[in-house]
Structure formats: structure tokens, C-alpha cells
Amino acid sequence: xxxxxxxxxRLKYFNVDISxxxxxxxxxxxxxxxxxxxxxxxxxxxxLTMPDEGRILFGDEVWFDAAGCINLEPQKRRLxxxxxxxxxxxxxxxxxxxxxxxxxxxxxxxxxxxxKIGHLKxxxxxxxxxxxxxxxxxxxxxxxxxxxxxxxxxFSALDVITRRGLRExxxxxxxxxxxxxxxxxxxxxxxxxxxxxIMPVVEGKNDDGWMQRTTSRQSExxxxxxxxxxxRLALVY
Amino acid sequence: xxxLALYVTLKxxxxxxxxxxIIAAPVAYLLAxxxxxxxxxxxxxxxxxxxxxxxxIGFYLIIVxxxxxxxxxxxxxxxxxxxxxxxLGITIASIxxxxxxxxxxxxxxxxKIDRRLLEASYVLGLSKQATFLRVIIPNSLSGxxxxxxxxxxxxxxAFGVLLMVGGSIPGETKVASIAIYEAVETMNYSxxxxxxxxxxxxxxxFLLLINRLNEDSRT
Numbered sequence: 404x405x406x407x408x409x410x411x412x413r414l415k416y417f418n419v420d421i422s423x424x425x426x427x428x429x430x431x432x433x434x435x436x437x438x439x440x441x442x443x444x445x446x447x448x449x450x451l452t453m454p455d456e457g458r459i460l461f462g463d464e465v466w467f468d469a470a471g472c473i474n475l476e477p478q479k480r481r482l483x484x485x486x487x488x489x490x491x492x493x494x495x496x497x498x499x500x501x502x503x504x505x506x507x508x509x510x511x512x513x514x515x516x517x518x519k520i521g522h523l524k525x526x527x528x529x530x531x532x533x534x535x536x537x538x539x540x541x542x543x544x545x546x547x548x549x550x551x552x553x554x555x556x557x558f559s560a561l562d563v564i565t566r567r568g569l570r571e572x573x574x575x576x577x578x579x580x581x582x583x584x585x586x587x588x589x590x591x592x593x594x595x596x597x598x599x600x601i602m603p604v605v606e607g608k609n610d611d612g613w614m615q616r617t618t619s620r621q622s623e624x625x626x627x628x629x630x631x632x633x634x635r636l637a638l639v640y
Numbered sequence: 641x642x643x644l645a646l647y648v649t650l651k652x653x654x655x656x657x658x659x660x661x662i663i664a665a666p667v668a669y670l671l672a673x674x675x676x677x678x679x680x681x682x683x684x685x686x687x688x689x690x691x692x693x694x695x696x697i698g699f700y701l702i703i704v705x706x707x708x709x710x711x712x713x714x715x716x717x718x719x720x721x722x723x724x725x726x727x728l729g730i731t732i733a734s735i736x737x738x739x740x741x742x743x744x745x746x747x748x749x750x751x752k753i754d755r756r757l758l759e760a761s762y763v764l765g766l767s768k769q770a771t772f773l774r775v776i777i778p779n780s781l782s783g784x785x786x787x788x789x790x791x792x793x794x795x796x797x798a799f800g801v802l803l804m805v806g807g808s809i810p811g812e813t814k815v816a817s818i819a820i821y822e823a824v825e826t827m828n829y830s831x832x833x834x835x836x837x838x839x840x841x842x843x844x845x846f847l848l849l850i851n852r853l854n855e856d857s858r859t
Contacts, residue, residue: 451759477762490760494778503774504764547764 404462406551406583410447411456412607419443419454419607425583425600432586432598434614440607441587442487445555448585449484450477461551482551483544483582488560489536491528497539498524505546514542518572534565541573545580552584559588570596591617641834644811645819652727652802652815653795656734660742660791661784663735668746669772690740698804701733705805730806730813737801741790749783750776786853789846796842 407424419440425431433441446452448459450466453474459467466475491500497520502511515521518538523531528539537557544552554573558566574597577584588594591614594601603613671683689697705712705723715723723729753776761771777784799817806813808822816835823832 449763451763477759478765478767480763481765482763484760484763486756486760488756490754490756492757492760492775492779503761504766543764 404550404583406448406459406461406585408444408448408459409457410444410454410459412443412447412452412454414440414443414607417606419447421604421607421609423602423609425585427581427583429599430577430584430586430597431600431602432588432594433602433604434588434591434594435604435610437589439605441589441604442555443607444604445484445553445585445587448551449482449553450475450480480551481547481549482553483547483549484553485537485540485544485555485557487556489528489533489540491536491539491543493528496525496527497531497535500528501539501542501546503543506548507546511542511546514545517576518542532565534561534569537561537569549582551582552580554584554586556587556589558593559590566593573597641838642814642816642819642823642831645814645816646835646838648727648811648814649796649816652731652734653792655731656738656795657788657792659731660735660738661788664739664742664746664787665777665784668743668750669776671743672747672750686743687740689737694737694798694800695804697737698733698801701736701801701805705729705732724805725807725809725813727806727812730802730815733801733805734795734798737798738791738794741794742787745783745787745790746780749780749786752783753779782853782856786850789850789853793843793846796839 405424405426407422409422410419412419417440421444423431433444435441443452447454447467454467454469456469457467458465458469461480464475465471465473466480467473491497492503495503498511498515501514502508505511512521512524515524518541520531520535520538520542523535523539528536531539541554541557558569561569570593577597586594586597601614603610605613667686671679671686702724703709705715707713707716707722712723715721723732757775757779758771761775762768766774796815797817798815799821802813802815803818803821806815808814808818814822816839820832820835823829823835
């Protein structure tokens with residue numbers, strides 16, 4: 404199934420006006436400066452924010468259509484959403500969190516093993532590290548068999564090493580997922596490492612030149628130029 | 641000592657607390673999460689019993705519950721009995737008298753919950769009702785417990801409103817605070833002193849509990 408969206412939304416400082424689509428087994432990475440409307444776009448896909456105009460189609464299912472007054476509730480979209488910061492339920496332990504909406508509890512156990520947090524099942528979210536919490540959040544999203552996976556800067560609050568590890572785990576996991584994945588980040592290296600397709604978003608609009616401008620500006624400033632010009636190398640830094 | 645009056649007091653306070661928790665939870669939810677026209681008017685109305693003299697509340701309850709009043713008439717048609725001077729009558733009075741003490745702490749506890757948790761729950765497929773039961777309630781238990789303790793304490797202390805609506809029928813509407821008043825009126829100071837003394841440990845213990853709950857909710 405392919406998700407395709409064309410969205411318009413008036414915000415305080417700029418307007419979101421963007422169209423894109425993402426096919427199954429594909430990862431679309433939305434990249435751009437902070438405060439550029441990326442999270443708003445993801446929230447519109449999830450049904451948490453209502454666009455002013457536009458349409459969201461998942462296959463031939465209409466999730467949102469301003470003209471037809473259709474707005475499917477987030478509950479009915481059956482998607483996985485990993486938020487920017489940890490939104491695990493504080494009253495539940497990690498296993499209960501991941502199994503919160505899962506149909507098959509056994510599978511949650513397998514996901515925990517896959518993400519190497521099997522030994523932390525009984526811990527509450529505040530008793531584990533940030534990386535472990537985000538691993539659990541990914542398990543929670545996957546345990547529901549999502550039709551679309553949304554990841555909103557899932558690793559941005561983590562230290563570099565944990566982040567790199569998780570990024571690699573996600574990349575290896577990607578092959579086994581059949582749903583479309585939309586990943587939001589402001590980190591160019593992360594985008595280049597993970598993406599099948601990259602969509603730069605600046606002030607709510609698709610800005611294809613942004614990557615090039617940013618990397619060339621970095622080279623003018625004399626920052627890690629080689630890394631910027633040769634993204635594969637940047638992963639080494 | 642008037643054990644019967646103490647029994648009626650505790651029974652009344654317990655029933656008031658349980659019923660009020662159930663009634664106040666949706667009201668607190670509405671006030672904590674929704675914006676609608678007239679919200680501040682509704683909120684002020686909910687808190688009004690806190691600002692009115694108990695005798696004023698009692699007066700209007702008599703008007704409404706009397707056989708000629710709106711509620712009293714319906715009740716009489718249905719059951720053939722009266723609401724005034726009955727245990728049910730003082731239970732209704734006690735609930736109305738304590739509503740603000742249930743709604744206010746619950747609303748505060750609900751408002752403190754991170755909105756993103758609710759959104760996470762919706763995205764995971766839970767309806768608003770299921771989210772209320774599975775996310776909001778478990779994460780505001782200390783606020784709910786604080787509300788319950790406050791309502792319980794407020795109910796055992798009620799006097800004016802109950803006297804007006806229920807009078808002083810032993811075993812039915814004569815609560816401990818009324819028993820103390822009557823004992824003092826008849827110069828029976830030792831009987832008054834005994835009942836009065838029994839209040840102090842109960843109230844003190846519950847206040848300690850509230851402090852404990854407040855500390856828990858802060859951490």
C-alpha cells in the first residue's frame with residue numbers, strides 16, 4: 404500500500420503546503436531545520452492535527468479529504484508512531500507498554516529479544532535509559548502491526564553512540580517491514596544512512612535545494628567538509 | 641456515647657465519597673480537557689457550593705426536595721415517600737455540598753497528565769473512553785485519592801446543610817455533628833466531649849494521608 408498526501412495548513416509563522424507519497428517497503432526521510440513543520444506534517448498523517456486543505460490516501464482508503472469532509476480518527480488509521488520524546492506510559496512496565504495495543508503478547512517478547520531489552524521487561528520507563536525507552540517505543544509501535552510507520556526524530560534525545568547503534572538496528576529492521584516508513588530528522592548523516600528517498604522540508608514546503616545549500620555552507624565554514632561532501636564517510640566521524 | 645450518630649456519619653461519608661468519585665470523574669474530565677462555550681460558567685457553578693453558606697444550600701435543597709418541589713414531586717410520584725428527613729435526602733445534600741472538593745483535585749490531576757500520552761494512546765487505537773480508563777485514571781490515582789479523602793473529611797464535618805434537609809432523626813439523619821450540637825444544647829457536655837474527641841484522630845489521620853498523597857503526586 405502506498406501513502407500519498409497533499410497537505411495545506413496555516414501555521415503562525417508560515418504555511419505548510421506539501422505533497423508527497425511513500426510506497427510500501429520504502430523509507431521516506433523528511434529532513435529540514437527544526438521548526439520547519441516536519442512534526443506538523445507527521446501529526447497530520449497520524450490524524451492528531453487536522454489539515455486546512457488537502458487529501459491523505461492510504462492505498463484506495465481515504466484518511467482525510469477536506470473537500471469531502473472526511474477525517475478518519477487516529478484510532479482507525481492503524482499506524483505506528485514513535486514520538487520525538489519518550490511517550491511510554493509511566494504507570495506500566497516496559498513489557499506492558501509494548502503490549503498495550505498488541506494482539507499477540509508472545510510476539511512482544513520476540514520483539515524485546517530482537518531489540519535486546521528482554522531483560523528489562525519488568526522495569527518501569529523511568530528506571531531505564533533513554534535508548535532503552537526508545538527501543539521499547541519502537542516495539543510498542545511494531546507490536547500493533549502498523550500499516551504505516553511514523554518515526555519523528557526518535558533518536559534525537561540520545562547520545563551519539565546509542566544513536567548510531569539504534570540507527571543501524573533500524574536499518575537492518577527495515578528490510579523485514581512491509582509497510583511504508585516515514586522518518587523525520589534534522590540530521591543529514593542519519594537521513595543519508597537510512598533513506599530510500601529524501602524530502603527536505605523548509606518552512607512547510609518541499610525544498611530540494613536545502614541539502615546542497617546546507618552542505619556547501621558547512622564546507623565554507625570549514626566544518627567537517629569531507630563528511631558533508633561524502634556522506635558515507637560522514638558516518639565514520 | 642452516641643454510637644448510632646457516629647455510625648450514621650461514617651455511613652453517610654462513605655456513601656457520599658464513593659458516589660461522588662463516580663459523578664465527579666466525568667465532570668473533572670470535561671473541565672480538564674475540553675473547551676466549550678459557557679465552560680467558565682459551568683465551572684463556577686460546580687464550585688458554587690464551596691462559596692455558599694451551608695444554610696443557603698440547605699434552604700434551596702428544601703425547596704427542591706419538598707413534596708411541592710421539582711425533585712420531591714417526582715420522587716413522591718415514583719415511590720410515594722418524601723426525600724426530606726430521610727437518609728437518602730441527606731446523602732443527596734452531602735453530595736452537592738462536597739462536589740467542589742471532588743472535582744477540583746481530580747481536575748488538577750487530570751490536567752497534569754502529559755497530552756502526548758493521550759495522543760499516543762489514540763494512535764495505538766484506544767478510544768477516548770478506553771484512554772480515560774487505561775491511561776488517565778491510573779496516572780492520576782494520587783489526585784483521585786486526595787479528592788476522596790477531602791470529600792470524606794468534608795462530609796463528616798457537614799452540619800448546617802444536613803440539619804436543614806434531614807433534621808435530627810436518630811439512626812436515620814442524626815449525624816455526629818448534630819449529636820454534639822444537641823448534647824451541648826441540653827448541657828450534656830460529657831456526651832458532646834466524647835463524640836467531639838472521636839473526630840480528632842479520624843480527621844488527623846486523614847490529613848496525614850492527604851499530605852502523603854500530595855507528596856507522592858509531586859515526585
